[in-house]
Structures are given as structure tokens and as C-alpha cells.
Ligand SMILES: Nc1nc2c(c(=O)[nH]1)N[C@H]1C(S)=C(S)[C@@H](COP(=O)(O)O)O[C@H]1N2
């Protein structure tokens with residue numbers, strides 16, 4: 152079964168394939184090195200194929216003080232089902248993703264629909280660096296410095312109509328570039344959504360980079376959404392379309408199993424996933440790896456002061 156915390160242990164890595172090319176080598180070494188030291192020849196360039204610098208200014212209002220998870224963990228242990236369902240698959244397989252040329256179309260219930268090239272998007276607003284806590288629904292969490300700007304800056308340019316109530320995010324789905332799209336585990340393209348007020352909340356980040364560099368392909372290059380008070384799957388990667396709608400959009404994970412993955416999916420330690428508790432999380436820190444102690448999960452992932460008012464009067468057990 153997928154979407155369970157299938158922690159990687161060094162014993163999961165077979166020696167076969169270790170010398171079958173650089174990405175394979177790095178994948179095996181990176182996965183095997185949870186708890187081990189990084190080989191000296193490892194460079195950041197080896198972990199990301201596109202280490203283009205982004206000039207971003209730290210926004211201290213949105214920078215948590217928790218220990219960072221470390222570039223290697225952030226870029227080698229994650230989910231991106233378009234490239235496979237194991238935690239090391241995105242890093243091993245995302246090299247085939249073409250991130251230029253790239254456009255995003257913003258359409259639906261807006262006054263000024265537009266298709267924007269990635270280079271225009273990068274210049275649309277000043278780039279900020281924000282350090283966010285990220286909580287995967289599977290029970291692990293990371294602290295990641297992201298680079299981007301509030302999605303609201305883009306949405307206000309297209310002028311949402313009064314009838315717009317939701318925002319849908321659609322990721323690229325190209326079998327030629329994304330080997331995982333051949334499997335039918337999800338209904339492709341990957342689709343996510345937010346209520347319009349959630350999408351306009353300044354915390355919701357249109358994201359182009361991490362650690363001051365362009366997003367590595369495995370983290371959703373060249374542009375993605377980051378919504379830190381919700382479970383990680385709400386933060387759609389490699390998006391090509393943003394659509395404003397009146398009806399609540401269907402999302403890939405709620406289509407997969409509506410009982411397990413609701414539309415809201417706010418981080419909530421009081422609402423368990425049907426198959427596991429959400430009360431605690433394993434915080435992946437720079438040098439702790441899989442042996443990191445569990446910590447208590449916070450309501451709204453600790454962002455309640457910035458987001459709780461959007462849900463006042465709502466039964467969050469019903470609207471999970
Ligand atoms: N298109 C797409 N976006 C996706 C996913 C995916 O499989 N496909 N996985 C989600 C999940 S489950 C998580 S936890 C985060 C991980 O983001 P990160 O790898 O940058 O930490 O991406 C989310 N966005």
C-alpha cells in the first residue's frame with residue numbers, strides 16, 4: 152500500500168545498479184547515508200541538476216526558527232508520484248523533466264485570463280525566502296527554506312470574478328517525461344485545490360526555489376504551490392494551470408480515497424487518518440535522519456495565528 156511511511160533503511164538499497172550512472176549512484180548513496188556522513192565528493196550540484204541562483208530576501212515574518220532539514224534530505228527523500236511511488240524515485244527519475252520552455256495558464260472565473268512564461272512569472276513580484284514547516288500526511292516533516300512570493304500577487308493580477316470561490320492547481324502530466332504517469336495509481340494530471348480565501352492567504356507561496364536556488368526537478372520545478380498549514384499533498388508540484396471555479400474542484404487524492412484525503416486536509420493532530428494517528432510526526436533534521444525522535448504535531452502545523460480565522464465556525468472533523 153502506498154502513502155504509508157515507508158522509511159528507507161540502508162538495507163533497502165541493493166548494491167545492484169550502484170555504478171549504473173551518476174543519478175543511480177547518488178540515489179543509493181543518499182538513501183544509504185541517513186545516519187552516515189555525506190561523501191566528500193558530494194556537492195549540491197550533484198543533488199540538483201539546475202542549481203541556478205535566485206535572488207531572494209529573507210522575510211523574517213514567515214521564517215520559523217526550527218532546525219532546517221538539510222538540502223540533501225529535502226531533495227532526495229520525498230513524494231512526486233509522476234516519477235514513482237518510492238521516496239527516492241523523484242530524485243532518481245526526475246532528470247527527464249523539461250523545465251524550459253514552461254508556461255502557466257490562469258483561467259476560469261477571472262476578468263483577465265492569461266498564459267505566462269516562467270521567466271515572466273519569476274519577475275512578477277519580489278522573490279522572498281520563507282522558512283516553512285512542512286508536514287507530510289504520512290507522518291514525517293521537514294523545515295525548508297522556500298523561495299517565491301505570495302500566490303495572491305499573481306491572483307490579484309488576473310482579477311478573480313465575484314463568482315470565483317475555489318482555485319484549482321493542475322500539474323504537468325507527460326508520459327514522455329514522467330515515467331510514473333504510465334501507472335494508474337492516481338488520476339492524472341495531479342490536481343489540487345484551495346478555497347479562494349486560502350489561496351489568497353499571504354502564507355500560500357507560489358514557489359520557484361529552495362535554499363536560494365531554482366527548484367530541483369524532484370521538488371516540483373520550475374514552479375509549484377506551497378501551503379504549509381496543510382498536509383504536503385496539497386502543495387502541487389510542476390504546475391501548468393491555475394483555474395478559478397465556483398464549485399469545489401475534485402482533487403487527485405480525494406478521488407483516490409475521499410475518506411482518507413479530504414479537500415481541506417489542514418494539519419490537525421486531533422483528526423486521525425483512518426489508518427494511522429496524526430498526533431505526532433518524525434521531524435527530519437539535517438543529521439538525524441530516520442532515527443529522529445517523534446515530536447507532537449501542532450494544529451495547522453503551528454500556523455494557527457495566521458490561518459485559524461478562515462475556519463471559524465467550521466467543524467474540522469467533518470471538513471477534514
Ligand atoms: N504533482 C505532484 N505534486 C505533489 C506530489 C505528487 O506526487 N505530485 N506529492 C505531494 C506530497 S505527498 C508531498 S509530501 C509534497 C512533497 O514536496 P517536497 O518534495 O518538495 O518536500 O509534494 C506534494 N506535491
Ligand SMILES: [Mo]
Pocket residue numbers: 230286287288289382383384
Ligand atoms: Mo506527502
